[in-house]
Amino acid sequence: MYQNDxxxxxxxxxxxxxxxxxxxxxxxxxxxxxISVAQPGxxxxxxxxxxxxxxxxxxxxxxxxxxxxxxxxxxxSFHVPGDILDLPGLLFEQTDYDVETITAAELAWVPTDKxxxxxxxxxxxxxALWRDTLVDAAIYxxxxxxxxxxxxxxxxxxxxxxxxxxCEAAGLGRADRFDLPMNQEQIxxxxxxxxxxxxxxxxxxxxxxxxLRTQRAVHITDLERMYRIGDFDPDYLHGA
Amino acid sequence: MYQNDxxxxxxxxxxxxxxxxxxxxxxxxxxxxxISVAQPGxxxxxxxxxxxxxxxxxxxxxxxxxxxxxxxxxxxSFHVPGDILDLPGLLFEQTDYDVETITAAELAWVPTDKxxxxxxxxxxxxxALWRDTLVDAAIYxxxxxxxxxxxxxxxxxxxxxxxxxxCEAAGLGRADRFDLPMNQEQIxxxxxxxxxxxxxxxxxxxxxxxxLRTQRAVHITDLERMYRIGDFDPDYLHGA
DNA sequence: CGTAGGTTTGACTGATCTCAAGTTTGGTGG
DNA sequence: CCACCAAACTTGAGATCAGTCAAACCTACG
Numbered sequence: 001m002y003q004n005d006x007x008x009x010x011x012x013x014x015x016x017x018x019x020x021x022x023x024x025x026x027x028x029x030x031x032x033x034x035i036s037v038a039q040p041g042x043x044x045x046x047x048x049x050x051x052x053x054x055x056x057x058x059x060x061x062x063x064x065x066x067x068x069x070x071x072x073x074x075x076x077s078f079h080v081p082g083d084i085l086d087l088p089g090l091l092f093e094q095t096d097y098d099v100e101t102i103t104a105a106e107l108a109w110v111p112t113d114k115x116x117x118x119x120x121x122x123x124x125x126x127x128a129l130w131r132d133t134l135v136d137a138a139i140y141x142x143x144x145x146x147x148x149x150x151x152x153x154x155x156x157x158x159x160x161x162x163x164x165x166x167c168e169a170a171g172l173g174r175a176d177r178f179d180l181p182m183n184q185e186q187i188x189x190x191x192x193x194x195x196x197x198x199x200x201x202x203x204x205x206x207x208x209x210x211x212l213r214t215q216r217a218v219h220i221t222d223l224e225r226m227y228r229i230g231d232f233d234p235d236y237l238h239g240a
Numbered sequence: 241m242y243q244n245d246x247x248x249x250x251x252x253x254x255x256x257x258x259x260x261x262x263x264x265x266x267x268x269x270x271x272x273x274x275i276s277v278a279q280p281g282x283x284x285x286x287x288x289x290x291x292x293x294x295x296x297x298x299x300x301x302x303x304x305x306x307x308x309x310x311x312x313x314x315x316x317s318f319h320v321p322g323d324i325l326d327l328p329g330l331l332f333e334q335t336d337y338d339v340e341t342i343t344a345a346e347l348a349w350v351p352t353d354k355x356x357x358x359x360x361x362x363x364x365x366x367x368a369l370w371r372d373t374l375v376d377a378a379i380y381x382x383x384x385x386x387x388x389x390x391x392x393x394x395x396x397x398x399x400x401x402x403x404x405x406x407c408e409a410a411g412l413g414r415a416d417r418f419d420l421p422m423n424q425e426q427i428x429x430x431x432x433x434x435x436x437x438x439x440x441x442x443x444x445x446x447x448x449x450x451x452l453r454t455q456r457a458v459h460i461t462d463l464e465r466m467y468r469i470g471d472f473d474p475d476y477l478h479g480a
Numbered sequence: 481c482g483t484a485g486g487t488t489t490g491a492c493t494g495a496t497c498t499c500a501a502g503t504t505t506g507g508t509g510g
Numbered sequence: 511c512c513a514c515c516a517a518a519c520t521t522g523a524g525a526t527c528a529g530t531c532a533a534a535c536c537t538a539c540g
Binding site: 064066067068069070072073074076088091092094096097120123126127130131133134136137138140141142143144145147148149150191192231235236238 | 328373390
């Protein structure tokens with residue numbers, strides 16, 4: 001085993017979506033990094049102002065979000081272990097969104113210029129990272145459709161389907177076998193609804209028999225019907 | 241002047257946002273292409289199924305859009321001359337959205353593999369194209385905030401501000417000096433509203449004195465106030 | 481001069497929000 | 511082990527923003 005198996009999940013994700021050579025993988029594993037552990041609700045951006053570092057999510061869950069003037073918060077995406085949380089920072093000085101953990105999480109920080117230089121010298125890695133940002137964009141597009149065109153119940157179902165599909169792709173188990181980590185307010189911020197209304201819709205989904213709510217978590221029980229209710233077709237994820 | 245000044249606007253946009261060398265620009269101008277002219281409402285994807293080509297918008301306006309199951313259409317972005325309409329196609333076989341002209345338009349089609357090969361051999365161009373897709377993603381993020389968190393009037397104002405800012409950046413004149421080309425239904429599809437409600441909100445913006453409506457077009461008269469009403473801060477455009 | 485596409489307006493409906501009061505849960509300190 | 515607390519979840523009643531339906535009105539264009 002390598003010392004740097006920290007990057008194993010990220011490598012697995014990039015390899016799944018692009019074709020990396022053995023040398024690319026070795027180079028990623030040789031990247032310098034530091035580890036940190038974060039509590040739920042930890043603001044990741046706060047930690048990277050001084051020394052620009054790029055953040056890999058090793059364990060736990062996180063989200064990107066952004067605020068409107070009136071204070072409303074829009075969650076832009078959820079993230080699972082193996083995701084790189086701030087890739088646009090590779091090419092831009094300033095990011096236009098914030099990143100926050102939604103559970104306890106383990107993070108690896110890599111100096112941005114090191115990663116940038118590696119991407120420049122390794123075309124296959126460059127392409128893999130570019131594809132990663134393109135998949136992010138595809139997810140944003142689908143979320144736009146979700147928030148702009150679907151009713152509350154469909155929106156929430158779609159969100160849960162996507163998250164379950166991505167967890168499964170990340171190797172966290174089968175989509176109908178694990179609890180989803182986000183609370184109702186986070187679901188609300190991601191769908192453009194209020195937590196009160198999310199609560200009512202979850203009750204309906206429960207009554208429909210497609211989810212099971214145990215204390216603070218949601219668990220999908222009938223994935224196939226959930227896909228139908230949520231107007232969900234995983235093609236746009238391109239395997240992410 | 242070059243024979244291929246077709247790419248002038250695209251080159252200008254890419255140079256504005258990234259640093260291209262003279263050789264990169266020459267290489268772009270040497271790309272093979274064919275020109276076509278499209279009517280308003282022309283479905284661009286229809287034309288590229290057989291021979292995969294990448295589409296540059298030379299003149300006129302276009303939008304990307306995507307449908308939900310119930311038939312609702314979400315416009316994902318508007319495009320101005322100089323924009324490349326389907327860059328994700330450079331790395332993915334399938335696109336997950338459609339592209340349509342919203343006015344009469346002039347298009348240049350470049351064989352995708354030619355452009356792909358050029359990007360691979362020219363790092364600066366590769367980076368410029370990557371940045372272009374990252375700016376697209378930044379715009380999607382802002383639209384998510386717009387549709388998910390802002391009320392109808394603010395949403396519409398924000399949309400108009402962004403479009404005006406991008407037209408100005410593309411060299412089409414000053415933002416408070418030209419008519420916006422989209423109709424009320426297109427504004428509705430872009431903001432997740434109905435055209436009836438868009439109509440009422442435009443009337444209010446008119447009454448507020450920030451826009452002027454002449455027959456079929458909208459014209460911004462008080463840009464500064466419009467920015468405030470629309471909660472608009474152009475930073476996320478990164479100069480696009 | 482008729483037609484089609486886009487705009488405008490009014491009356492009514494309804495999905496979602498707001499406000500406000502409980503309830504449950506998990507953690508913490510005594 | 512229990513008592514307490516904060517955070518999250520639940521529920522109800524009433525308000526509102528935006529949607530629906532339907533009709534009329536432009537205006538460009540053939």
